[in-house]
Amino acid sequence: MTAAAKPTDHSARADPDDPYALGRRDRNGGDHGDATGRGEGGPASKRIIVGYGFWIYLLSDIVMFSAFFAAYAVLARETAGGPTGAEIFGRGRVAIETVCLLLSSYACGLASIAAARKEMAGTLRWLAVTGVLGLLFLGIEIQEFASLIAEGAGPQRSAFLTSFFALVGLHGLHVAVGLLWLATMMAQIVVKGFRPNIERRLLCFTLFWHALDIIWVGVFSIVYLLGNLG
Numbered sequence: 001m002t003a004a005a006k007p008t009d010h011s012a013r014a015d016p017d018d019p020y021a022l023g024r025r026d027r028n029g030g031d032h033g034d035a036t037g038r039g040e041g042g043p044a045s046k047r048i049i050v051g052y053g054f055w056i057y058l059l060s061d062i063v064m065f066s067a068f069f070a071a072y073a074v075l076a077r078e079t080a081g082g083p084t085g086a087e088i089f090g091r092g093r094v095a096i097e098t099v100c101l102l103l104s105s106y107a108c109g110l111a112s113i114a115a116a117r118k119e120m121a122g123t124l125r126w127l128a129v130t131g132v133l134g135l136l137f138l139g140i141e142i143q144e145f146a147s148l149i150a151e152g153a154g155p156q157r158s159a160f161l162t163s164f165f166a167l168v169g170l171h172g173l174h175v176a177v178g179l180l181w182l183a184t185m186m187a188q189i190v191v192k193g194f195r196p197n198i199e200r201r202l203l204c205f206t207l208f209w210h211a212l213d214i215i216w217v218g219v220f221s222i223v224y225l226l227g228n229l230g
Contacts, residue, residue: 068167078159085227104133105213
């Protein structure tokens with residue numbers, strides 16, 4: 001009499017479409033989950049990975065800005081007999097700068113929505129609005145720096161002004177880099193369309209531009225509002 005054949009566990013067989021056995025059931029009949037390659041049960045999509053990596057960069061950038069904010073907070077009253085913030089900060093000019101940057105962030109969001117819908121004209125239109133408002137912001141800031149230097153309130157006048165020019169200038173430098181990035185993105189969209197890699201780059205640009213908006217709110221509140229009260 002031959003021995004009874006052992007039952008074959010088909011779930012333990014190697015599946016050529018599942019090389020890591022992510023969809024295999026365990027001995028108790030539990031399912032390890034289906035590996036789809038997206039979301040739960042598998043590796044994240046490249047868009048999520050790129051966005052996550054860019055968030056790490058943004059966090060490192062925020063750490064750098066935090067150091068500049070801390071330096072300004074320490075040196076804000078070190079005027080060395082020179083002008084204070086209340087004497088040199090123009091409220092109207094700063095208000096216009098803030099409105100321009102906030103509106104540019106809103107336009108950037110609308111460009112993202114249009115890109116998600118694959119609307120070429122709408123995406124380019126709102127990106128152009130973002131760029132124009134960013135240029136206005138940067139132009140006003142450069143004008144402010146030039147007028148302060150002409151009045152003898154340059155960065156070498158006092159520790160307060162050094163920290164002011166360093167913090168606000170660092171933000172302005174980021175805006176200038178963002179505008180160059182924006183022009184490049186618009187050219188790539190026109191030439192290549194909404195390819196996956198272009199959409200990922202647009203996502204990173206959008207995160208970058210919104211981060212600059214958030215940082216400017218901090219600059220406006222700490223430097224200009226508190227400076228006008230001092």
